[in-house]
Amino acid sequence: MGETGDNSVEQLRIRDANDAKAVAYSHLEMQLYPSKILGVSFARVWYSEGVRRDIWELEGRVKVKVGLLRTRRKHFRLQIDPASGNILGFDQQSSPLQRT
Numbered sequence: 001m002g003e004t005g006d007n008s009v010e011q012l013r014i015r016d017a018n019d020a021k022a023v024a025y026s027h028l029e030m031q032l033y034p035s036k037i038l039g040v041s042f043a044r045v046w047y048s049e050g051v052r053r054d055i056w057e058l059e060g061r062v063k064v065k066v067g068l069l070r071t072r073r074k075h076f077r078l079q080i081d082p083a084s085g086n087i088l089g090f091d092q093q094s095s096p097l098q099r100t
Contacts, residue, residue, distance in 0.1 A: 012085030017045040020056040023085050024078050028062055038063040038071060047082070055088060056080040 014020050021042055029037050042060040058078045066072045072094055079089035 014056055014080060014082040014085055017047075017056075020045055020058055020080055020082075023080055023087075024058050024060075027078065027087050027090075028076070033062065033064050036065045038065055054082055056082055 012019075012023065014023065024042070025040055028040060040060060040062045042058055044057075044059045046057055048055050048057055056079070058076075058080070060076060062074050062076060064072050064074060074092050074094050076090065076092040078087060080086070081088050
């Protein structure tokens with residue numbers, strides 16, 4: 001009987017800007033704001049070739065629910081490794097609270 005290889009690690013390759021956006025959205029939703037994201041918009045997505053490593057860089061805003069009637073928009077910047085799909089860097093800045 002053959003085994004179904006659950007032990008194998010499947011790496012996610014980032015082929016284009018849409019793949020990079022999907023990884024960024026997943027990171028925001030799963031790691032930072034579970035069940036609180038109301039929307040994500042990407043302002044810039046670009047590929048940078050480096051001396052030691054290439055990266056995908058993304059900038060945008062995420063709208064997050066912070067209370068019953070309040071939301072907050074946060075500006076973020078992500079760096080993603082195109083070979084593995086791992087997040088290499090993350091930075092965010094908050095805007096004032098807003099009523100929904």
